[in-house]
Amino acid sequence: MLAAAVVAAGFATPAASAAPAPRAACPERPGVLRCLTTYTPGSARVSAAGPAGWGADDLASAYRLPAAAxxxxxxxxxxxxxxxxxxxxLATYRAQYGLPPCTTANGCFRKVNQQGAAAPLPAADFGWSVESTLDVSMVSAACPSCRLLVVEGNSPGFADLAETEDTAARLGAKVVSNSYGAREGGAPLAYASHYRHPGVTVVASSGDSGFTAASYPAVLASTIAVGGTSLARDPDSPRGWAEQAWTYGGSGCSAYIAKPKWQQDTHCGKRTVADVxxxxxxxxxxxxxxxxxLPVSGTSASAPFVAGLIGRSGHAGTTQPASVYANASAFTDVTTGSNDPAGGGKKCGGDYLCVAGPGYDAPTGTGVPNGLAGF
Known part of the structure; x- marks a missing residue:
């Protein structure tokens, strides 16, 4: 089934003798946004029997989430x-981790097109379908009691996804998660106003290409930009977990967006990505x-997880990018790793723009969640 889906999505099937390699669920195409998820087709870890990778229970433990709904x-x-x-x-995921059902029937799950109607829905796409599944799973892991409103655009074009943003806000979303991105520039920035709604928190993935040009819409000053980390168990630490900057997590300096007053780092004259x-x-x-x-990777996981935490905090809509800087001490600081795929932070000269260290750094922002206090 996987091989057929991969072929249908336009991906080549790896040779039988070659080890499967990670692939972008949504390969980059000019003039459109792409989802920020990678997976490994043909991996031995793809299974109908049970999960591989970090699950909702692991994330709840790592980030000290409260037991109360x-x-x-x-x-x-x-x-x-x-x-x-x-x-x-989604039902399979939630059942696996003991999360309450979230269905159309009980009013927890709603899926609409970009105009907000239940039908007709857009055409299906394999890569974006994997992305959607990751998004609803991560919001569920972070906030089992939150209701999910999935707004599907006709395409990954800037205009279509901008309309999904407006529709989500119009239909009552207090937090909107965006697990996609494109290099910032004049074409995407023309739609910046759609990612700014009174009483709504907007969250976006920082990108999956390491330290590079800033990613839109994460770069917008109205958006909480979420970077990525690699998680590992550490029984010798009080937390029980260790974390470092993910090699491919996005960071960058904007060439367009003015430096917000709430951001104080000194080596980017304009907006720096990421925030958390x-x-x-x-x-x-x-x-x-x-x-x-199957296990997947990408800041497409971290952004909806943070969106769910904001929903769970009770401060959805009032939490904004400035909030996470004002509450920086409430996050767990990540001080190791870099998002320079070439290794060692050479791409940024060992600077905080691509190397994690004490305090703010661009790959991990102010840090990772420690319960809900930061939101």
Whole structure:
């Protein structure tokens, strides 16, 4: 099933003798946004039997999430194309981790097109379907009590996804998660106003290309930009977990967006990405079209997870980018690793722009969640 889905999505099937390599679920194309998820087709870790990778219980432990159920905040997910199996895959994920059902029937799950209607939905797309599944799973892991509003754009074009953002806000979302990005520039920035709504918190993935040009819409001053980390168990630490900057997590200096007053780092004259971070590597999801359970990676995982935490905090809509800087001491500082795929931070001269260290750094921002206090 996975091989057929990969071929249908336009990907080449690896040779039988070659080890499978990670691939972008949404390969980069000029003039459109792309989802920020990678997966490994043909991996032995793809299984119908059970999850591989970090699950909701692991994330709850790593980020010290409260046991009590949170509010039923509406979290919007802006996405391109339809994911026909989304509700069923979500049900499998939530059942696996003991999370309460979130269905159309009980009013927790709603899927609409970019105009806000239940039909007609856009055409399906394999890569964006994996992305949608990751998004709803991560919001669920962070906030089992939150309601999910999935708004599907006709395409990954700037105009279509901008409309999904407006629709999510119009239909009551207090937080909107965006797990996609494109290099900032005049064409995408023309739609910046769609990512700014009174009483709504907007969250976006920082990118999956390491230290490079800043990613839109994460670069917008109205958006909480979420970077990525690699998570590992550490029984010798009080936390029980260790974390470092994810090699491919996005960071960058804007060439367009003025430096916000709430951002004080000194080596970017304009807006710096990212603001906060969370796990973005080896995350377990269930995607029927990909063969069942599989691990995926990308800041497409960390952004919806943070969106869910904001929904769970009870401060959705009032939490804005400035908030995470004002509450920087409430986050766990990540002080190791870099997002220079070439290694060692050479790409930025060992600077905080691509190397994690004490205090603010661009790959992990002010740090990773420590409960809900930062939001």
């Amino acid at each position: 949170g509010p039923d905040t509406v979290v919007g997910i802006s996405i391109a194309y339809d994911a026909p199996n989304l509700e069923a895959d 971070a969370a796990a973005a590597e080896d995350i377990a999801i269930h995607a029927t079209d990909a063969g069942g359970w």
